[in-house]
Amino acid sequence: MKIEEKDVFYMKYAFEEAKIALQDKEVPVGAVFVNPEGFIVSKGHNLTNISGDPSRHAELIAAEILSVQFDDSVEINVEKEMKQLDSLEKKEYCDFSPPACIDQTHKRFFYSSLASLVLYVTVEPCIMCASALGMLGLKRVVFGCGNEKFGGCGSVCSLHDCDFMPKISCRRGIMEKAAIDILQKFFLFGNENAPEPKRKVLSHVKREYDSDL
Numbered sequence: 001m002k003i004e005e006k007d008v009f010y011m012k013y014a015f016e017e018a019k020i021a022l023q024d025k026e027v028p029v030g031a032v033f034v035n036p037e038g039f040i041v042s043k044g045h046n047l048t049n050i051s052g053d054p055s056r057h058a059e060l061i062a063a064e065i066l067s068v069q070f071d072d073s074v075e076i077n078v079e080k081e082m083k084q085l086d087s088l089e090k091k092e093y094c095d096f097s098p099p100a101c102i103d104q105t106h107k108r109f110f111y112s113s114l115a116s117l118v119l120y121v122t123v124e125p126c127i128m129c130a131s132a133l134g135m136l137g138l139k140r141v142v143f144g145c146g147n148e149k150f151g152g153c154g155s156v157c158s159l160h161d162c163d164f165m166p167k168i169s170c171r172r173g174i175m176e177k178a179a180i181d182i183l184q185k186f187f188l189f190g191n192e193n194a195p196e197p198k199r200k201v202l203s204h205v206k207r208e209y210d211s212d213l
Helices: 003-023 058-068 078-086 104-114 127-136 176-189
Strands: 030-034 040-045 118-123 140-145 169-172
Touching (some): 003 030, 003 058, 003 140, 003 176, 058 118, 118 176
Parallel strands (some): 118 140
Antiparallel strands (some): 030 118
16 A cells, blocks of 8 residues: 555544544544554544543544553553543543553553554644654654644644654645545534634534545
8 A cells, every 4th residue: 555545544534533523513633543553543533622621632632542551451442432531521631641550661661652653633733732742752643734823743833843842754735625624614613612602603504524535
């Protein structure tokens, strides 16, 4: 499989997460982590409205789920983890570091393993997420469309390629139009969870995202 075909293949799985976010009235961004053997080892979508926490972005949700997999005493089911995260009450912060129950050996293994993974995310990571991913040791990110207001991988800041942060190789523009389309779909409705909605909420329009993905 060619690199471009491979990137499109995995990006489609990230879009499945983005569509779940759209149905849940979240900003439709989805992410998956893929290991060197080609397996999706974690996935996530935005949970900022459900949790009341603006830091609950798709990339960090997926990283948090991934981190607990390095505790051998815990049997991980990604779907179950997502449901538990969906039901969380409001939190003051997003803890994307390995949980305290994981010993130092597991933590070192988590960080070293993360460096071998590829993150596929439908929208360019924001400044917060790009910074967190760099500190976690991620080496490669593939994303769909740019993030012109908050992008941390080239659109606003280039945290992926600066002197004071670990380097991250980024590839942009995979399924870019689809990424833009699903965002436009969300903002067409208006964000009814925003404190002061900027656009009228179209409650009579069915919240669906049909595409040729």
